[in-house]
Amino acid sequence: MLHIGGVRTALFSWLYAKRHNGVFVLRVEDTDRERSTEEATRVILDGMEWLGLRADEGPFFQSRRMDRYREVLEGFLEAGHAYRCYCTKEELEAMRARQLEAKQKPRYDGTCRNRTEPRAGVEPVIRFKNPLSGTVIVEDEIHGNVRFENAELDDLIIARSDGSPTYNFCVVVDDMDMKITHVIRGDDHLNNTPRQINMLIALGATPPRYAHVPMILGADGAKLSKRHGAVSVLQYREEGYLPEALLNYLVRLGWSHGDQEVFTLDEMVRLFDTKDVNKSASAFNPDKLLWLNQQHIMRSTPEHLAVHLKPHLQALGVETTDDAKIAAVAKTQQERAKTLKEMAQNSVFFFREPTAYDEKAAKKNLTPESLAALRMVMKKFEALPTWSAPMIHAAINEVSAELSIGLGKVAQPIRVAVSGTSVSPPIDITLEVLGKESAMSRLARALEYAERT
RNA sequence: GCUCCCAUCGUCUAGAGGCCUAGGACACAGCCCUCUCAAGGCUGCGACGAGGGUUCGAAUCCCUCUGGGAGCGCCA
Numbered sequence: 001m002l003h004i005g006g007v008r009t010a011l012f013s014w015l016y017a018k019r020h021n022g023v024f025v026l027r028v029e030d031t032d033r034e035r036s037t038e039e040a041t042r043v044i045l046d047g048m049e050w051l052g053l054r055a056d057e058g059p060f061f062q063s064r065r066m067d068r069y070r071e072v073l074e075g076f077l078e079a080g081h082a083y084r085c086y087c088t089k090e091e092l093e094a095m096r097a098r099q100l101e102a103k104q105k106p107r108y109d110g111t112c113r114n115r116t117e118p119r120a121g122v123e124p125v126i127r128f129k130n131p132l133s134g135t136v137i138v139e140d141e142i143h144g145n146v147r148f149e150n151a152e153l154d155d156l157i158i159a160r161s162d163g164s165p166t167y168n169f170c171v172v173v174d175d176m177d178m179k180i181t182h183v184i185r186g187d188d189h190l191n192n193t194p195r196q197i198n199m200l201i202a203l204g205a206t207p208p209r210y211a212h213v214p215m216i217l218g219a220d221g222a223k224l225s226k227r228h229g230a231v232s233v234l235q236y237r238e239e240g241y242l243p244e245a246l247l248n249y250l251v252r253l254g255w256s257h258g259d260q261e262v263f264t265l266d267e268m269v270r271l272f273d274t275k276d277v278n279k280s281a282s283a284f285n286p287d288k289l290l291w292l293n294q295q296h297i298m299r300s301t302p303e304h305l306a307v308h309l310k311p312h313l314q315a316l317g318v319e320t321t322d323d324a325k326i327a328a329v330a331k332t333q334q335e336r337a338k339t340l341k342e343m344a345q346n347s348v349f350f351f352r353e354p355t356a357y358d359e360k361a362a363k364k365n366l367t368p369e370s371l372a373a374l375r376m377v378m379k380k381f382e383a384l385p386t387w388s389a390p391m392i393h394a395a396i397n398e399v400s401a402e403l404s405i406g407l408g409k410v411a412q413p414i415r416v417a418v419s420g421t422s423v424s425p426p427i428d429i430t431l432e433v434l435g436k437e438s439a440m441s442r443l444a445r446a447l448e449y450a451e452r453t
Numbered sequence: 454g455c456u457c458c459c460a461u462c463g464u465c466u467a468g469a470g471g472c473c474u475a476g477g478a479c480a481c482a483g484c485c486c487u488c489u490c491a492a493g494g495c496u497g498c499g500a501c502g503a504g505g506g507u508u509c510g511a512a513u514c515c516c517u518c519u520g521g522g523a524g525c526g527c528c529a
């Protein structure tokens with residue numbers, strides 16, 4: 001599943017590649033046949049597509065490279081870099097238990113390192129022969145040089161007893177074959193890196209540059225869970241987030257550029273650098289994401305918003321092919337919606353006459369006292385030579401002046417009449433976008449309603 | 454338990470020895486603006502985990518402790 005954490009490392013990689021005119025490679029690590037369903041990879045691809053993180057190469061699927069992995073495995077065996085291990089799972093578990101008991105780090109003791117004969121009844125796994133001494137230095141772009149003693153590492157399993165290669169091995173082969181120069185990933189992988197480097201060296205390959213970025217924690221500071229962020233990115237599309245807003249939020253988690261908060265995609269590409277990436281984990285903050293979404297909505301062009309708003313309107317049963325009107329509506333709403341979903345909910349009245357008035361709003365505004373204002377405003381509207389916001393505004397002002405009542409006493413009844421609620425964009429603009437015909441018919445209906453009460 | 458990583462407001466962060474009575478942003482509270490809702494403006498609340506060093510001077514460098522995280526799988 002492509003969740004927030006995955007998106008952020010993908011984003012950093014993408015930005016880094018773009019910034020340095022590099023090649024962004026998309027690789028799907030789906031060696032686990034149980035978890036990697038077609039559906040799961042579909043979601044990853046769709047998510048990347050929605051976010052606009054286009055791959056320059058790939059997507060490559062590890063599940064389709066099994067022959068290549070077996071080939072390298074054979075080579076390792078022949079060259080003496082790997083060996084078959086006949087220890088059973090039970091033996092391994094017992095060993096682990098003993099080591100833990102002795103307050104040691106559990107690791108394989110190398111029993112089968114020098115075994116030459118197979119063991120009856122046991123299908124062997126293949127282990128990489130990790131160097132016994134010396135140190136590996138991971139030159140990390142974010143953490144600096146991190147030293148690991150080979151003595152701390154053990155011979156990891158690179159192929160299961162059924163012959164299938166394991167993750168750490170596949171990654172190494174892929175990084176070599178795909179000529180990966182830079183690896184940006186979560187720092188939960190930092191501990192895996194020395195083993196990978198050892199394997200890369202055994203293969204005669206040059207290890208890539210590594211940048212281990214801090215993890216993203218849930219809003220409560222604990223590990224990311226379903227409740228906060230560990231959901232598919234597509235969930236955010238559903239909830240009405242703009243992809244650039246999500247990306248902007250994510251880029252600021254662990255990275256900064258002075259005091260700047262809002263970034264366009266171009267700015268991110270231009271400014272992103274691993275040297276400005278933090279070392280410490282950060283908590284996911286839904287409030288700030290919401291705020292950023294609003295900021296991006298406000299800064300978007302109405303046309304761009306229309307594209308993303310349309311599906312949300314459709315979800316509410318609004319069927320319109322009038323993209324210009326959607327854009328016009330979006331323009332009136334872009335300062336008052338935190339999400340596109342919310343914008344759509346508040347905008348259906350532009351496309352559909354309200355079937356009922358909000359009870360409280362009607363009770364307060366469609367009253368006998370509002371009759372005079374409503375009548376007069378309709379009369380003035382009728383006489384307007386052109387249906388434009390400035391003209392409408394002037395007409396409403398005149399009514400307010402002539403009746404010596406506040407602007408609110410005129411605007412609110414109109415608002416409830418046309419939208420059904422007490423909330424809408426500025427009334428003059430709302431009426432203009434609505435169109436004269438629709439506005440007048442709604443006003444007439446509201447007048448009847450008010451006369452009856 | 455062992456190894457590795459990390460540590461500034463509740464949260465995201467600025468800060469690379471004096472510019473710091475620690476700056477910005479989200480959230481929260483108040484005020485202003487106002488035809489509603491927003492947006493915007495102003496004000497407030499609020500942090501260098503602790504202890505030792507080094508230095509004329511430390512949020513910044515070093516050590517210890519404490520706290521958090523990751524890894525130690527025939528998972529990825």
